[in-house]
Amino acid sequence: MAQSHEKGDPIVTANNPIIDLLSTPLGPDWTVEKLAEQLLGTIAAQSSGETQEFVLDADAVTDRQSRRLLRPLLACLAIKSAAEVGIPAELYGGCFSFKRLGPEGPVWILGQFENRSGSVRVTLRRFNSPPPPTQCRYCKGSGIDPRSHHRFTTGGHDDRRCPRCDGQGTID
Numbered sequence: 049m050a051q052s053h054e055k056g057d058p059i060v061t062a063n064n065p066i067i068d069l070l071s072t073p074l075g076p077d078w079t080v081e082k083l084a085e086q087l088l089g090t091i092a093a094q095s096s097g098e099t100q101e102f103v104l105d106a107d108a109v110t111d112r113q114s115r116r117l118l119r120p121l122l123a124c125l126a127i128k129s130a131a132e133v134g135i136p137a138e139l140y141g142g143c144f145s146f147k148r149l150g151p152e153g154p155v156w157i158l159g160q161f162e163n164r165s166g167s168v169r170v171t172l173r174r175f176n177s178p179p180p181p182t183q184c185r186y187c188k189g190s191g192i193d194p195r196s197h198h199r200f201t202t203g204g205h206d207d208r209r210c211p212r213c214d215g216q217g218t219i220d
């Protein structure tokens with residue numbers, strides 16, 4: 049990557065693995081699931097000591113195969129990420145969170161996406177160290193199960209156990 053890193057927050061647009069992957073001719077046994085894992089593996093394998101960002105907006109994609117694959121790929125990533133984090137999948141927009149093994153150890157791949165007709169875009173960021181934990185979306189950081197709130201109380205306090213974050217209020 050011969051990108052300038054002067055600003056400390058590099059935006060890498062050349063050698064974008066998302067663009068490369070989507071436009072590569074598909075093998076006979078391809079699946080969206082395999083493409084999704086291949087993308088995460090390619091991003092994890094990037095040798096960079098810095099946080100990298102990969103952005104793709106469907107409006108900028110002209111390749112026909114890429115246009116056809118982008119939405120199913122994002123839906124697949126959304127399901128995968130939700131399963132790995134243990135939250136319900138949001139298919140039309142939300143956040144990605146993956147942990148994969150890179151050449152020098154674990155790599156975190158976080159991102160945001162939109163997947164609605166007319167608005168399809170994705171941003172993925174690769175981190176070499178654990179990102180700060182994100183607020184649990186289920187309890188909005190309160191640690192309280194919204195269903196049990198005010199229903200079950202222990203010693204006059206609301207039961208603080210949220211089934212998603214186990215009452216922590218954050219998800220690693």
Ligand SMILES: [Zn+2]
Nearest residue numbers: 184187210213
């Ligand atoms: Zn929670």
